[in-house]
Amino acid sequence: MDLALGPEQHAFREEVRAFLAASLSPALRRGAALTSGVFAEPDIAREWQAILEAKGWLVYHWPDHAGGPGWTPVQRWIFEKECAEAGAPVLPGMGLKLVGPVLYTYGTPAQKDHYLPRLRSAEHVWAQGFSEPGSGSDLASLRTRAVRDGDHYVVSGHKIWTTQAQYANWLFALVRTDPHVKPQQGISFLLIDMALPGVMVKPILSASGDHELNEVFLDEVRVPVSDRVGDEGQGWSIAKFLLENERGGSSFAPAILADLARLRTSTGPLTGELADRALRLQLEAEALEMTELRTLIEIEHGAAPDPRSLTTKLLASEIRQGVEALAVDAFGLAGLQLPVERPFYGDDMPAPVGSAQAQVAAARYLNARAWSIFGGTSEIQLTLIAKAALGL
């Protein structure tokens, strides 16, 4: 047993470091550090996506047959860790991490040829249309109907919590194609062009004042049958595959550890209870990093994923929320400012009191409450863990 990087991994890390040092402009770093939501805003996301794509590293987690660089799990981890430490923007995952893998796993050759290049070039920007007002934790109860009419489905329904749908031009959605079978069996997976007649997006403002979320109304939208992924009725299995990627597709600890380190730099030395909280969070994040690494190393050596991998999203949510709460407290009254202007690195921001990091702290705290809700709530995660890891 050892945890040391081999010579090739060392060389790889140096290569990633050099690339990041050369390509992450101060503006990108600043934008990433002052992002209040879960994902980078389009201005910096697009720029960073183009830089990564030019280097061939945008789809670093895709297998080589799908156009990825063919990295091992540990290489991917090294890349993520270096990106986190360098403070790179966090790209929206709906395309790259969610629908991309669905397409190269379940798509037809024609779908792969058409959609994957456009996803990578950002010609297509994707949003995830799973949740509905009546179907959150109980996703299988979803009611959006897709009725076959010749070569089309006619889709009507109401999606909600659709992250960044206001920037998206494509929606991947779960729809009910058969209301007469068990709920899970009547669901299909559709790709919906948001320019089609009948698609309407309505913003939902978060408590932070950020606009990340939306409702998407679908009113008799005619979707070509050729834009169904997988078979009719296969949507639920595809969704399960996708949700596994959403919860466990990448490592959480590197970004948390990097943010904690940056927080320490911007607040100066902490004392008393605040120092104690920072230390506890640091230790929990270090443990999470090792938990994530264990699973990656095992997979790299050919093992199937251990159920412990189900714990990481839950733990990351808690630690992340702890870090953002600590930030608010560490900045004192300055950590309680919450301007309405956006983004926090934009030219229209009022002059911050204290620092720009203090100015974004309250928004980040409020948005971080969503970590234990999106992608399956912590309560639902715990139930899954009890079942999968302990057989309860």
Add this chain to the structure above:
Amino acid sequence: MNLALSDEQAMVRDMVRRFLADRYDAATMAKGPMSPDDWRALGELGLFALLAPEQAGGLGGGAVEVMIVSEEMGRALAITPLTEAVLLCGRAIAGDPVARRWGDRLMQGEALLAFAPGGAMTDGRLCGSGGIVRDGMDADAFVVETEAGALLLIDGQDSGVRRMPVRLVDGSMAAHVRFDAVHAVPLTIPGSAWAEAQALAGLSIVAELVGAMATLLDLTVDYVRQRHQFGKPIASFQVVQHRCARMYTWLEQSRSLLLKSALAEEEERVRAVTAARAYIGDAALKLAEEAVQLHGGMGVTDELAVGRGLRRVLLLSRLHGGGTAARAALAA
């Protein structure tokens, strides 16, 4: 021993409760600061005079009255300058004949005073930073506690008072204040009266938090009863029941410490209020976070009172260093 409100106290509670119930419901709570008209209306109703000391022409309401009023404000998630303007500044100027003209207008809700800790007197003028001052943009005058501990009154119209707007997390407008050779009137107030004013201000904050906790718990219990997933109310899941029950224990413990500090003898008050702040600061935020969690996606939006309530609780629970500073003070 007796924990019942007197008839007068019950009347005050009912009056404030009715006033707020006419103006706030779950759809409007914590959307932003109370309107100046409503604030003036509360002044006209005599609420601020009730809380003002007798030597300032008030009715000399004490800790129990502060608790009652502030808890109702918290229950409606009303965002007002009550703590700083009425309790802290109002008492700071109460004994001072020169400052008295502000006191009368303050009690009628016509003038707003804000509290600024900071700055120093140099050559007979106030200079330096007053930090982030709550309600500092709208303040007509400021009570300043200098770094040396002196209490001063300054007029907001003095050209040396420089204010930059700072929007706070509850949507209220604070000012980042700088003093540039400002004319200042020293306030004469006995140290014990100032300590009492600060204790009452602390009491007001924890009372507001307790009121907010009660509302957030009520909203959550209503929501989990009505929200269905997996074909039943989410209230039927034991996990959800236990979470709500835990929130209830935090509320009751908080209310106990609130009552204990409101009923403390005057010489015990500072410690009791500090203890309440130490516990309630954390309990209220935990409760608000749980309320959000049990609302799922709805909880993190600006549309529901829970999400906005979390913002208000975040602010109130962190003021003056929150529970962390209170525990440090108790340990010292």
